[in-house]
Amino acid sequence: MSYNINNKGYYGAFGGAFIPEMLYPNVEELRQNYLKIMAEPSFQEEFHQLLKDYVGRPSPLYFAKRLSEKYNTKVYLKREDLNHTGAHKVNNTIGQILMAKRLGKNRIIAETGAGQHGVATATVCALMGIECIVYMGEIDIARQAPNVARMKMLGAKVIPALSGSRTLKDATNEAIRDWINNPVDTHYIIGSAIGPHPYPDMVTKFQSVISEEIKWQLKEKEGKEDPDYVVACIGGGSNAAGTYYHFLDKEHVGIIAVEAAGKGIHSGESAATSALGKEGIIHGCKTLLMQTPDGQITEPYSISAGLDYPGVGPLHSHLYKSGRGEFYSATDDEAMTAGLELAQLEGIIPAIETSHALAIFEHKTFHPDDIVVISLSGRGDKDLQNYIDYFKL
Amino acid sequence: MNRINQKLQEDKKLLSIYFTAGYPNVDDTATIIQNLETSGVDMIEIGLPFSDPLADGPTIQASSTAALKNGMTSELLFEQLKDIRQSVSIPLIIMGYFNPMLQYGIEAFCEKCQAIGIDGLIIPDLPVDVYHSEYKATFEKYGLINVFLITPQTSDKRIHFIDSVSDGFIYMVSSASTTGAKVGFGNTQTEYFERIADMNLKNPQIVGFGISNNETFTQATTYAKGAIIGSAFIKHLTKNGVNATDEFINTIL
Numbered sequence: 183m184s185y186n187i188n189n190k191g192y193y194g195a196f197g198g199a200f201i202p203e204m205l206y207p208n209v210e211e212l213r214q215n216y217l218k219i220m221a222e223p224s225f226q227e228e229f230h231q232l233l234k235d236y237v238g239r240p241s242p243l244y245f246a247k248r249l250s251e252k253y254n255t256k257v258y259l260k261r262e263d264l265n266h267t268g269a270h271k272v273n274n275t276i277g278q279i280l281m282a283k284r285l286g287k288n289r290i291i292a293e294t295g296a297g298q299h300g301v302a303t304a305t306v307c308a309l310m311g312i313e314c315i316v317y318m319g320e321i322d323i324a325r326q327a328p329n330v331a332r333m334k335m336l337g338a339k340v341i342p343a344l345s346g347s348r349t350l351k352d353a354t355n356e357a358i359r360d361w362i363n364n365p366v367d368t369h370y371i372i373g374s375a376i377g378p379h380p381y382p383d384m385v386t387k388f389q390s391v392i393s394e395e396i397k398w399q400l401k402e403k404e405g406k407e408d409p410d411y412v413v414a415c416i417g418g419g420s421n422a423a424g425t426y427y428h429f430l431d432k433e434h435v436g437i438i439a440v441e442a443a444g445k446g447i448h449s450g451e452s453a454a455t456s457a458l459g460k461e462g463i464i465h466g467c468k469t470l471l472m473q474t475p476d477g478q479i480t481e482p483y484s485i486s487a488g489l490d491y492p493g494v495g496p497l498h499s500h501l502y503k504s505g506r507g508e509f510y511s512a513t514d515d516e517a518m519t520a521g522l523e524l525a526q527l528e529g530i531i532p533a534i535e536t537s538h539a540l541a542i543f544e545h546k547t548f549h550p551d552d553i554v555v556i557s558l559s560g561r562g563d564k565d566l567q568n569y570i571d572y573f574k575l
Numbered sequence: 576m577n578r579i580n581q582k583l584q585e586d587k588k589l590l591s592i593y594f595t596a597g598y599p600n601v602d603d604t605a606t607i608i609q610n611l612e613t614s615g616v617d618m619i620e621i622g623l624p625f626s627d628p629l630a631d632g633p634t635i636q637a638s639s640t641a642a643l644k645n646g647m648t649s650e651l652l653f654e655q656l657k658d659i660r661q662s663v664s665i666p667l668i669i670m671g672y673f674n675p676m677l678q679y680g681i682e683a684f685c686e687k688c689q690a691i692g693i694d695g696l697i698i699p700d701l702p703v704d705v706y707h708s709e710y711k712a713t714f715e716k717y718g719l720i721n722v723f724l725i726t727p728q729t730s731d732k733r734i735h736f737i738d739s740v741s742d743g744f745i746y747m748v749s750s751a752s753t754t755g756a757k758v759g760f761g762n763t764q765t766e767y768f769e770r771i772a773d774m775n776l777k778n779p780q781i782v783g784f785g786i787s788n789n790e791t792f793t794q795a796t797t798y799a800k801g802a803i804i805g806s807a808f809i810k811h812l813t814k815n816g817v818n819a820t821d822e823f824i825n826t827i828l
Binding site: 198199200345346359362365463465466478479 | 640672679702753
C-alpha cells in the first residue's frame with residue numbers, strides 16, 4: 183500500500199478538492215504549478231538557503247538522557263522549537279511565500295489558531311515585503327495575546343473571525359471567504375496539512391525537511407537512518423506529516439500520532455478527531471471530521487489552541503484507517519503534566535501542542551532498545567500564561 | 576419534463592428567490608414557499624443550512640446559524656416539504672453544501688427529493704468534475720437537475736465543460752465574491768455578461784450574487800435569462816417577517 187498522495191490528489195479515500203467554483207482558478211493554478219516550481223533548482227536553492235540562514239536549520243536532534251532514563255527507552259527530540267519564530271510552522275511559510283512570489287501574487291492571507299502559523303506567515307511577509315492579512319478567531323485572539331502583538335509588530339493585519347465558535351475553524355472559513363473575494367492577486371498560505379488538494383501535499387513536502395534531517399542526524403548518532411518510532415501531536419497535522427514523511431513507506435518505523443482529548447474523549451469537550459470523527463468534507467477536503475449525524479461540523483475543545491480543530495489532514499485519516507499509524511489521545515491534564523516534566527527533566531519548556539506528543543509515555547511503553555523520535559514542534563513561551571494558570575506558578 | 580426546464584422555456588425573464596429553511600422560525604418553510612409563489616416568483620431555492628457556509632457572506636451565514644439553532648436538519652426539511660406539491664407548482668431547488676447531503680447518503684437524499692417533488696439541486700462545494708464522475712448517474716436516476724456555478728474567472732474551456740454536463744441552467748456568479756458582498760454592477764460585470772452571452776451556450780444562464788432591487792435585476796436580465804436574489808430577501812424576512820413577501824417582490828419586478 184502507498185501512503186503517498188495519488189495523481190488525483192487522494193491519500194486512499196481521503197483528500198480531493200471540494201471547493202466552490204469561485205476558488206477553482208486559484209487552486210487549479212496552484213495544482214498545475216506547485217510540483218514544477220518546487221523542482222526548480224532556483225527554488226530549491228532559495229528555500230534551503232533561507233531554511234539554513236534565516237530559520238536556523240538543521241534543527242538539532244537531541245538525545246534526551248533524563249527523559250530516556252525515566253521511561254527506560256531511547257528518546258530523541260527533534261528540536262523544531264529552536265526554529266526562528268519558535269515552531270515548525272515557518273518551514274511551510276518560507277516555502278509558500280517563495281511559491282506565491284513565483285505565481286506573481288502580491289497579497290497573502292492566512293488563518294491561525296494558536297497564532298504560531300500567523301506569526302510565521304507575518305514573518306515571511308515582512309521578509310519579502312508583501313502585504314499580510316491573518317484571520318484569527320476572536321476567542322483565540324484573547325487567549326494568545328502575545329502572538330497577536332507579534333503579528334502586528336511584523337506589520338500584519340489581524341482580522342478577528344466573529345462567526346461560529348470564533349476559533350481556528352472559523353478563522354479558516356474567513357480566510358477562504360477572503361480568497362473568494364480576492365481571486366487574482368492573493369495567495370492563501372494554509373498552515374496545516376489540510377484544505378483542498380494540492381495543499382495537504384504541498385504543506386507536507388515543505389515540512390518533510392523534518393524527517394529528511396532526522397534520517398541523517400540519526401545515522402550520525404546511532405549509525406542507522408531509521409528510528410523504531412516517530413511521534414508527533416496532531417491538530418490538522420503539519421508537524422506530524424513532516425515528521426513521518428520519509429518513513430511512510432518504511433513499515434518497520436512505527437508512526438505514532440497523539441491527538442488532543444481535551445477533558446476526555448467522551449466528555450463532549452474534545453478534539454480527538456480520529457476517535458470521534460466520521461468521513462466528510464471540511465475546508466475543501468474529504469477527511470475525518472467531528473460532526474453531528476446531520477453533517478454539521480461540531481466545535482472541538484482543547485486547552486491547546488493549535489490542536490483545537492474538528493478535522494485532521496487527509497494523510498492522517500489514511501494512516502488511521504489503514505492501520506499504518508497508531509493513534510492515541512492525551513487529555514489536557516496529561517499534556518500539561520508532560521510539559522512540566524520535560525521542563526524539569528530536560529530544561530525545555532514545550533508548547534502545549536507539543537506537550538500532547540510528550541504524553542505518549544502515559545499511553546505506551548517502549549522497549550529499552552527502541553529509538554523513539556518525538557517532534558518537539560514548538561516552544562512554550564506563548565503558553566506561559568496557560569502554564570501559570572494551570573500550575574498556579 | 577422537469578419543472579425547471581418547463582419554466583426556462585417561458586418567454587420571460589425569471590426571478591428566482593433564495594431563502595434559508597428554518598429561518599426566521601423553524602416552521603416557516605412551507606409558508607415562505609407558498610407566499611413566494613403567490614407573489615409571482617418563478618423559481619425558489621430552498622437553502623439547507625450548514626454550519627460552515629464557505630461561499631456565503633454574513634447575511635446568509637447568520638440565517639444559517641439561526642436556522643440550525645432553531646433545530647433545522649435535512650430530515651426535518653424533508654418532513655416539512657412532504658406535502659408541498661399539494662399547494663404549489665413552482666420549480667423548487669434545494670441549495671446546500673455537500674457534507675450534510677453526504678451524511679444523509681447521496682442516493683437516499685436524491686430519492687427523498689424526487690418523492691417530494693424537488694426539481695434540482697445547487698451544491699456549491701461539489702465540483703463539476705467530481706459530480707460528473709461519481710454522482711451524475713444517481714441524480715439523473717431521480718430526475719434531478721444539478722446546477723453549476725461559473726464566475727468571471729472561469730475559463731471558456733471550463734464553461735464549455737460545465738455547459739456540456741448541465742441540463743437546466745447555469746448559475747452565473749456576477750462577481751468574485753461571497754453572497755451579499757457587493758451591490759450593483761459596473762463595467763466589469765457588463766463585459767462578463769456580454770462575454771458569456773456571446774458564447775451561445777446550450778443552457779440558459781441565471782445571474783446571482785449582487786442583485787437586490789429592480790435596477791440590478793434589470794441589468795442582469797438584459798443579458799441572462801433570469802436572476803437570483805438571496806441576501807436581500809433574507810434581510811427583508813428578518814425585518815418584515817414571512818407575510819410581507821409581496822412588498823419585497825414588487826420592488827424587484
